[in-house]
């Protein structure tokens with residue numbers, strides 16, 4: 044039994060978009076027990092005075108690749124798992140210290156990493172993983188170059204993706220990832236930037252392959268998310284039952300209709316395009332891949348703005364690779380250009396929690412939720428810039444009731 048009491052806090056209610064002044068937040072054994080006014084109980088094991096600070100739920104990033112320790116994804120394949128894991132520990136710690144207490148890995152992370160975080164061997168956010176992303180041969184998860192003859196099974200054990208062709212093979216891959224504890228199934232249904240042999244506009248996987256994955260995920264009580272850029276790829280995936288569209292940069296009005304009709308989520312990842320354009324070469328992205336960025340970079344913010352105006356459910360995502368992980372918080376700035384602070388904050392808390400099927404457990408500061416809490420020194424509803432400089436403004440990081448950073452005074 045251990046109790047933690049945060050006192051004199053301004054609690055940010057991210058659902059209502061208001062500040063609850065001078066509250067104490069009491070947590071017991073990792074769960075929030077009370078958020079209340081009045082005199083805080085003196086019996087707690089640990090007290091932290093948060094006078095003048097704003098407490099909000101720990102942040103959620105719904106699109107990360109913690110094992111993408113280099114931005115040169117084709118090269119990732121030849122790195123030993125031990126080396127990748129050692130560097131992933133650094134990536135995970137960086138995320139936690141930026142205020143992210145839960146992340147959804149959509150390609151690469153596995154049971155071992157998630158378990159090591161849960162058991163406390165690694166300081167990192169709670170890790171919801173999907174195993175390897177499913178890709179067709181020559182698709183966004185197939186990192187073989189044009190000159191490579193290696194058969195897909197020889198290489199699919201490494202990197203972020205695995206290759207499967209045909210509905211039966213897709214079913215098998217889903218069952219295998221589910222066997223290994225996948226929280227969701229990731230599908231590559233259009234071309235991408237980091238894949239060496241496809242075009243961005245390619246449609247990938249046939250209808251029956253996508254439907255097979257959706258069916259297997261549903262059978263296991265989980266859901267599918269899909270990497271997709273073009274409106275054609277987005278629309279088809281949503282119609283076939285995919286629950287969350289990743290990136291979505293080239294969506295159009297017909298896509299927005301589909302999101303609303305099917306109650307699907309959009310997880311934009313503006314941070315990665317900006318970072319790749321600025322420093323992709325230094326980060327090791329091969330030049331022939333950077334050339335694929337094209338209109339995706341330009342279209343990103345406009346897609347977020349249009350989806351926001353239409354009321355599409357948006358979750359926060361970043362998709363950063365290698366040395367660019369440090370730009371994770373720039374997503375707040377990029378979205379703030381097209382959305383009000385509350386909407387961006389909801390994407391990184393309540394809405395992401397809903398997408399991750401953890402509503403009420405994460406993304407809120409309410410009794411019964413996990414004690415995932417951060418505190419900053421000004422009101423984030425006025426300006427999200429306060430979240431973007433954690434060394435100066437982030438004074439508290441608590442995950443599951445464990446304190447990783449506390450104010451010094």
Ligand SMILES: [Zn+2]
Pocket residue numbers: 106107108149150362
């Ligand atoms: Zn990704």
